[in-house]
Amino acid sequence: MKREKVIGRANVEDTPELEAYYASLEGEALGALWNVANDIEPWFPQPKSVPTLWPWKRIEPHVRKAATLVSAEKAARRVVMLVNPGRREWSAAAGLLYTGVQIMNPGEFTSAHRHQASALRFIMEGRGAYTVVDGERLELGARDLVLTPNGTWHDHGIDRGGTQCIWQDGLDIPLMNSLDANFYEVHPDVVQTPAPLSRENWSKPYSPVFRYGWEESYSNLRKSAEHSPFDGTVHEYKNPLTGGPIMPTIGAQLQLLKPKEETRAHRHTGSVIYQVAKGRGWSAIAGERFDWEEKDIFALPSWALHSHGNASSTEDAVLFSFNDFPAMRALALYREEAG
Numbered sequence: 001m002k003r004e005k006v007i008g009r010a011n012v013e014d015t016p017e018l019e020a021y022y023a024s025l026e027g028e029a030l031g032a033l034w035n036v037a038n039d040i041e042p043w044f045p046q047p048k049s050v051p052t053l054w055p056w057k058r059i060e061p062h063v064r065k066a067a068t069l070v071s072a073e074k075a076a077r078r079v080v081m082l083v084n085p086g087r088r089e090w091s092a093a094a095g096l097l098y099t100g101v102q103i104m105n106p107g108e109f110t111s112a113h114r115h116q117a118s119a120l121r122f123i124m125e126g127r128g129a130y131t132v133v134d135g136e137r138l139e140l141g142a143r144d145l146v147l148t149p150n151g152t153w154h155d156h157g158i159d160r161g162g163t164q165c166i167w168q169d170g171l172d173i174p175l176m177n178s179l180d181a182n183f184y185e186v187h188p189d190v191v192q193t194p195a196p197l198s199r200e201n202w203s204k205p206y207s208p209v210f211r212y213g214w215e216e217s218y219s220n221l222r223k224s225a226e227h228s229p230f231d232g233t234v235h236e237y238k239n240p241l242t243g244g245p246i247m248p249t250i251g252a253q254l255q256l257l258k259p260k261e262e263t264r265a266h267r268h269t270g271s272v273i274y275q276v277a278k279g280r281g282w283s284a285i286a287g288e289r290f291d292w293e294e295k296d297i298f299a300l301p302s303w304a305l306h307s308h309g310n311a312s313s314t315e316d317a318v319l320f321s322f323n324d325f326p327a328m329r330a331l332a333l334y335r336e337e338a339g
């Protein structure tokens with residue numbers, strides 16, 4: 001119990017009578033709100049997630065080893081998860097977001113399935129990767145982004161003539177489980193037969209574009225007029241039909257920091273998972289400094305003050321990130337403030 005000496009906050013001292021009373025409530029599956037009110041209604045968000053950096057140098061050997069220990073077929077998805085120390089129970093990388101790194105060899109594939117969780121993949125390396133989304137076959141190269149929105153059938157693989165491929169998966173699995181709204185289905189066929197997908201009268205709640213190629217996205221980022229003192233130059237991946245986010249629960253963006261650029265600090269509700277797409281630099285999160293370089297992944301918990309900097313005096317730094325802002329905004333929970 002946390003007591004607070006503030007009018008309007010719970011501040012009840014324990015007595016033998018009260019302790020006996022609390023014990024009697026427990027037996028009836030009841031409880032006294034004033035014993036937990038200050039904890040369950042904090043003044044501001046108190047995430048269990050902690051700011052975490054997973055340097056690629058530390059992830060990579062484990063990911064490569066997985067490819068020698070377990071088959072893609074048996075694992076269904078051969079992924080090394082990035083688990084936030086404060087959110088193990090939820091298999092979350094931060095807040096309501098899950099992330100993992102998947103590895104596949106030429107000729108391997110995952111069987112077709114769909115789930116309530118929305119998903120995206122950001123390709124880290126390799127040639128010959130493809131994803132089939134609702135029948136549409138998409139070829140993927142390094143730093144391409146592909147969406148497998150909630151409810152879409154999808155399977156992945158690597159062409160026989162390709163190389164070992166690695167990518168980051170991002171999903172809102174913890175959100176689905178927090179809402180008790182998760183479903184999972186396997187496709188009647190092991191893999192989908194590719195077929196053209198009609199976009200006529202598109203009324204789905206997600207982008208009709210499933211593949212966002214790196215060349216185009218990076219060029220849009222460099223041309224972007226959107227500059228924020230907190231994020232640098234920004235290019236958001238958008239649903240071209242609405243101008244809104246790519247999926248109803250997950251948004252994604254690229255941000256570019258010019259040589260030696262340092263952003264101002266801010267904070268917001270919602271969590272963000274970053275992957276360094278180019279360059280090297282640092283992020284200060286809740287007073288802790290994290291130095292990053294290409295392919296490193298790091299997690300920003302909700303409401304943690306953060307700023308970013310490019311460590312190079314000659315090269316741009318680019319961060320790819322995905323977030324749960326669309327879910328926060330849909331529920332009218334998004335808040336932001338300068339540090």
Ligand SMILES: [Fe+2]
Nearest residue numbers: 113115119154
């Ligand atoms: Fe999936």
Ligand SMILES: [Fe+2]
Nearest residue numbers: 230266268306
């Ligand atoms: Fe931010």
